[in-house]
Amino acid sequence: MKPLPPGSTIGIIGGGQLGRMMAMAAAQLGYRCHIYAPEASGPASDVSAKWVQGRYDDAQALLAFAKGVSVVTFEFENIEPAPLKPLAAKTPLYPPLSALEIGQDRIREKRFAADCGGRTADWAEVNSRADLDIALVKIGVPAILKTVRFGYDGKGQARIMRPEDADAAWEALGPGAPLILEAMVPFQHEFSLIVARDSAGRVAFYDVPANVHKDGILAQSTVPAPDPVLEQVPAARSFARKLAEKLDYVGVFTIEFFAGKEGPVFNEMAPRVHNSGHWTIEGAETSQFENHFRAITGLPLGSTKTRGKMIQMDNLIGDQADDWLELAAEPGVHLHLYGKHEARPGRKMGHVTRISE
Numbered sequence: 463m464k465p466l467p468p469g470s471t472i473g474i475i476g477g478g479q480l481g482r483m484m485a486m487a488a489a490q491l492g493y494r495c496h497i498y499a500p501e502a503s504g505p506a507s508d509v510s511a512k513w514v515q516g517r518y519d520d521a522q523a524l525l526a527f528a529k530g531v532s533v534v535t536f537e538f539e540n541i542e543p544a545p546l547k548p549l550a551a552k553t554p555l556y557p558p559l560s561a562l563e564i565g566q567d568r569i570r571e572k573r574f575a576a577d578c579g580g581r582t583a584d585w586a587e588v589n590s591r592a593d594l595d596i597a598l599v600k601i602g603v604p605a606i607l608k609t610v611r612f613g614y615d616g617k618g619q620a621r622i623m624r625p626e627d628a629d630a631a632w633e634a635l636g637p638g639a640p641l642i643l644e645a646m647v648p649f650q651h652e653f654s655l656i657v658a659r660d661s662a663g664r665v666a667f668y669d670v671p672a673n674v675h676k677d678g679i680l681a682q683s684t685v686p687a688p689d690p691v692l693e694q695v696p697a698a699r700s701f702a703r704k705l706a707e708k709l710d711y712v713g714v715f716t717i718e719f720f721a722g723k724e725g726p727v728f729n730e731m732a733p734r735v736h737n738s739g740h741w742t743i744e745g746a747e748t749s750q751f752e753n754h755f756r757a758i759t760g761l762p763l764g765s766t767k768t769r770g771k772m773i774q775m776d777n778l779i780g781d782q783a784d785d786w787l788e789l790a791a792e793p794g795v796h797l798h799l800y801g802k803h804e805a806r807p808g809r810k811m812g813h814v815t816r817i818s819e
């Protein structure tokens with residue numbers, strides 16, 4: 463890939479906090495960003511050169527947007543791939559559409575993970591109330607019913623702890639959307655791999671954060687992860703390498719794992735930068751955002767080495783961001799606020815990173 467010169471413009475599809483932090487990293491490298499999103503404005507609009515409002519399924523509008531940029535990427539995976547095909551035929555689009563197609567579909571993702579030699583929770587497709595009973599016999603309880611597509615931050619999920627919970631779970635999610643029933647994986651720890659891959663196939667891994675979720679939303683990531691997680695990192699990395707090669711992936715991606723009794727259990731992959739990688743902004747020599755742009759613009763990948771001994775990233779969810787002044791006053795705290803106007807419960811408003819030497 464010929465390196466994209468500074469001063470060039472990069473298109474980002476999606477305008478949330480990931481787009482905001484992406485645009486800030488791109489600016490540091492001398493690039494300008496144009497954002498394409500359905501809303502009138504968003505966290506990324508404060509820090510980008512242009513905001514184009516358009517629907518994610520409007521292939522013509524996406525094509526017109528791409529005319530003004532040299533390369534296109536995305537910060538949001540819950541978009542239909544088909545309307546992006548005409549764009550991808552004209553303008554370089556990274557990561558590849560195949561990664562988007564797989565990463566947004568929990569069934570395709572699990573099949574693909576298995577093809578790459580990974581282990582997943584036991585699962586079954588659920589397309590009717592009768593399917594759910596059959597799936598529960600096969601999988602047992604506890605289990606989680608999830609929408610196959612368009613889930614995020616624990617949305618589109620219902621836990622089935624006892625067989626009697628099946629009706630409530632079905633009422634919450636069915637009928638209509640395709641569903642998947644997953645066995646609940648018993649785990650001590652969750653962790654994620656944040657991986658950068660360039661067009662020449664070079665791969666760089668970050669240190670692995672251990673992640674704690676509350677109500678299905680990421681609450682905290684810490685580096686280094688505890689020993690039982692570190693033992694599973696080599697297996698997780700060789701799996702990720704295979705997955706990236708099969709997709710001919712370019713950019714940053716993330717895989718979430720459960721640290722299971724017999725090794726890493728694949729949970730899901732995100733074909734993009736990830737909340738569990740926000741610690742890399744101050745905690746690594748090159749952030750996940752910068753390395754994403756380095757990969758998609760043909761620059762050499764930057765060092766992923768961790769800075770400092772212990773790093774902790776805490777999300778500010780809902781009214782937790784009200785403490786911004788106290789947090790700003792705390793020595794050594796790196797405060798990030800996403801510029802969202804309304805602090806709804808469960809909404810990611812910002813994050814803080816603490817690094818100890």
Ligand SMILES: Nc1ncnc2c1ncn2[C@@H]1O[C@H](COP(=O)(O)OP(=O)(O)OP(=O)(O)O)[C@@H](O)[C@H]1O
Nearest residue numbers: 583606613614615616617644645646647675678730
């Ligand atoms: N099969 C499972 N076994 C045990 N815990 C699970 C399982 N599936 C989900 N969870 C728990 O719920 C959390 C959120 O689930 P998942 O990653 O599928 O959701 P999501 O909505 O795609 O989240 P996000 O996009 O924010 O990562 C997981 O990180 C884990 O803590």
Ligand SMILES: [Mg+2]
Nearest residue numbers: 615718729730
């Ligand atoms: Mg997840």
